Amino acid sequence: MKTKTISAVARKEYYHLIRDFRSLYLAFAIPVILILLFGYALSLDVDNIRVAVVDYDRTDLSRDFLNSLSSSPYFLITGHLRDLESVSTELDYGRITLAIVIPPGWTGMIRSDKIAPLQIILDGSDPNFSNIARTYITAFVDRYNNRLFEDYLNRHTLGKIKPPLEGRIRVWFNEDLESRNFIIPGIIAIIIMIVGAILTSLVIAREFENGTMETIRSLPITASELLLGKSIPYFFIGLTDVLIAVLMSQILFGVVMKSSFLFMILASSLYLMVALALGLLISSVTKSQLIANQGAILLTYLPSLLLSDFIFPVTNMPKILQILTYLVPATYYVDILRGVYLKNLGFSEMWPNYAVLAVMVLMLMSLNIVTLRKEGL
Amino acid sequence: MILHSNKIKNFEKTNGDTFIEVVDLSIQYGGVWAAKDICLRIHKGEIFGIVGSDGAGKSTLLRAMATLIPPTTGHITIEKFDTSADRKFVKSILGYMPQRFALYPDLTVLENMEFFMDVFHMEKQKRGIMRNKFLAFTKLEPFSDRRAGDLSGGMKQKLGLACVLLHEPKVLILDEPTNGVDPLSRMEFWQMLTRMRNEDCMTIVVATSYLDEGEKCDRLALMHNSELIEVAAPVILRKGFADLEEAIIDRLTKTDRELAYDTFRR
Numbered sequence: 001m002k003t004k005t006i007s008a009v010a011r012k013e014y015y016h017l018i019r020d021f022r023s024l025y026l027a028f029a030i031p032v033i034l035i036l037l038f039g040y041a042l043s044l045d046v047d048n049i050r051v052a053v054v055d056y057d058r059t060d061l062s063r064d065f066l067n068s069l070s071s072s073p074y075f076l077i078t079g080h081l082r083d084l085e086s087v088s089t090e091l092d093y094g095r096i097t098l099a100i101v102i103p104p105g106w107t108g109m110i111r112s113d114k115i116a117p118l119q120i121i122l123d124g125s126d127p128n129f130s131n132i133a134r135t136y137i138t139a140f141v142d143r144y145n146n147r148l149f150e151d152y153l154n155r156h157t158l159g160k161i162k163p164p165l166e167g168r169i170r171v172w173f174n175e176d177l178e179s180r181n182f183i184i185p186g187i188i189a190i191i192i193m194i195v196g197a198i199l200t201s202l203v204i205a206r207e208f209e210n211g212t213m214e215t216i217r218s219l220p221i222t223a224s225e226l227l228l229g230k231s232i233p234y235f236f237i238g239l240t241d242v243l244i245a246v247l248m249s250q251i252l253f254g255v256v257m258k259s260s261f262l263f264m265i266l267a268s269s270l271y272l273m274v275a276l277a278l279g280l281l282i283s284s285v286t287k288s289q290l291i292a293n294q295g296a297i298l299l300t301y302l303p304s305l306l307l308s309d310f311i312f313p314v315t316n317m318p319k320i321l322q323i324l325t326y327l328v329p330a331t332y333y334v335d336i337l338r339g340v341y342l343k344n345l346g347f348s349e350m351w352p353n354y355a356v357l358a359v360m361v362l363m364l365m366s367l368n369i370v371t372l373r374k375e376g377l
Numbered sequence: 378m379i380l381h382s383n384k385i386k387n388f389e390k391t392n393g394d395t396f397i398e399v400v401d402l403s404i405q406y407g408g409v410w411a412a413k414d415i416c417l418r419i420h421k422g423e424i425f426g427i428v429g430s431d432g433a434g435k436s437t438l439l440r441a442m443a444t445l446i447p448p449t450t451g452h453i454t455i456e457k458f459d460t461s462a463d464r465k466f467v468k469s470i471l472g473y474m475p476q477r478f479a480l481y482p483d484l485t486v487l488e489n490m491e492f493f494m495d496v497f498h499m500e501k502q503k504r505g506i507m508r509n510k511f512l513a514f515t516k517l518e519p520f521s522d523r524r525a526g527d528l529s530g531g532m533k534q535k536l537g538l539a540c541v542l543l544h545e546p547k548v549l550i551l552d553e554p555t556n557g558v559d560p561l562s563r564m565e566f567w568q569m570l571t572r573m574r575n576e577d578c579m580t581i582v583v584a585t586s587y588l589d590e591g592e593k594c595d596r597l598a599l600m601h602n603s604e605l606i607e608v609a610a611p612v613i614l615r616k617g618f619a620d621l622e623e624a625i626i627d628r629l630t631k632t633d634r635e636l637a638y639d640t641f642r643r
Contacts, residue, residue: 004495005495005496005498008492009496011491011492011495012481012484012495015481015483015484015488016483016484019483210479210481211475211479212479212481214477214479215475215480217445218443218468218471218473218475219468219493219496219497220465220496220497221496376445
């Protein structure tokens with residue numbers, strides 16, 4: 001392996017890259033677009049649940065109940081409706097997620113120490129959202145219940161009795177439980193795959209399609225020199241994209257690394273190399289830019305998004321898919337990102353992830369070399 | 378058998394230094410034999426032409442000489458170096474131009490040349506000299522900043538030639554270099570080849586389907602059905618015939634008849 005030959009290939013590849021408008025666009029617009037899109041549009045947090053209320057009771061107590069509901073940041077009361085029929089219309093049009101119906105004589109039931117029912121209707125068509133909404137409203141009703149219970153105890157001068165258990169919850173790592181704090185760094189895994197694998201998937205197929213592979217074969221260039229030379233320009237583009245993403249998440253969304261930048265850049269380099277090797281392999285196996293491109297999207301981008309524990313929790317998946325996630329490089333990188341951005345972990349906790357990525361690079365590169373040697377290189 | 382006697386004749390005719398030696402070369406390619414029992418000696422400083430019908434195995438023979446396909450049996454040496462065992466060295470002393478235009482259309486003339494000089498690790502002072510020499514030689518100076526994809530057919534072939542000459546190879550292997558090129562450019566191209574033979578003692582192996590070009594070769598090899606039928610100077614080949622074309626057609630039909638006869642007898 002000679003560095004001069006590698007740089008010869010790298011230089012040529014750089015010319016191809018700067019002349020190819022589509023690749024350049026993909027390389028620099030994609031990270032910006034994805035960060036903006038995921039950062040602003042994709043939020044897994046639930047607040048401002050739209051609620052409609054029907055108050056058949058109309059007493060001080062029912063009004064107090066609704067007032068404290070509307071003062072919670074999680075709920076937004078969009079309207080006080082007359083009857084159940086209009087509730088059903090609002091739900092049909094999707095204008096509300098939740099409806100609360102206070103039946104007539106509700107306050108009377110409470111005062112006479114009977115159980116007072118409260119009807120809560122939830123729109124289940126978005127199961128994720130309504131599940132969270134259900135948890136919130138249940139918690140809210142519980143709290144209100146406690147307040148009524150304390151009032152009752154005070155009224156009967158039994159104020160000193162307290163419930164025996166009290167859970168004191170403290171959230172670690174992502175204290176505000178803001179999904180954005182993890183989604184934004186997580187997108188870097190997607191960006192690297194797109195830039196690393198989808199761009200390089202074109203690179204060797206192009207040589208086959210142009211007939212220039214025949215020239216390469218006749219020149220003193222070895223398979224590893226060709227692969228390294230072709231990777232270098234894309235490696236730098238990938239790293240630039242990582243920096244763009246890191247800066248954008250910090251400046252636009254205030255998402256800051258808790259651990260050292262060094263861990264981050266080391267992991268990103270390894271993961272980027274996996275992506276590059278994967279793209280090149282797809283390229284030399286398919287020998288067609290079109291098929292390679294499709295293959296790269298299917299084999300790299302989608303698994304990184306779906307099977308990496310980034311957005312969709314792996315623990316909820318069927319066993320076979322769970323096993324499959326071990327083959328997805330993004331799984332390890334996303335885990336490192338979580339360690340760096342949220343948990344302030346160091347090398348002693350995260351080294352297995354680094355090791356797996358390094359092994360993946362070596363294996364893919366050897367596979368690449370074998371494939372190219374078979375092609376007469 | 379005629380084929381057998383030819384094989385012996387090819388070796389007997391040797392005069393001058395043998396530069397490329399093909400010994401009992403057979404190549405199986407995708408399940409068929411693309412070359413069968415080929416024996417051949419090419420001398421230093423000659424233009425050696427390979428003619429024959431399409432699919433006769435000319436490209437296969439050239440690609441094997443250029444180290445691109447390993448021989449199934451037999452071997453090829455260039456300047457005593459084996460094309461398989463000493464592949465990397467052989468590559469460094471040869472220039473190969475494939476049949477199809479195989480340069481980068483999105484790179485300029487100069488950038489394409491620079492890639493070749495980079496790959497051969499050429500030193501700085503030498504680069505400028507070689508670049509100018511071959512730009513002038515191929516008359517491509519005015520187009521040095523033009524993208525290779527925007528060149529005419531003839532200019533593309535000249536650029537291809539310039540690129541494979543930059544590292545000063547000792548042998549040139551050209552696969553139908555003037556296919557689809559206009560007559561004037563073809564003539565210029567051949568003038569360049571003859572100049573290189575005369576001035577630099579370059580060994581040139583060229584496959585061609587134009588017999589007027591075959592006439593300009595020092596010796597010609599005639600291939601048919603993956604076999605070598607005859608090797609001789611064009612003057613000897615066309616003795617007793619009106620021109621080279623007739624002579625070659627006559628030999629090809631004769632071989633076909635013999636082949637048909639052999640098959641029939643079996």
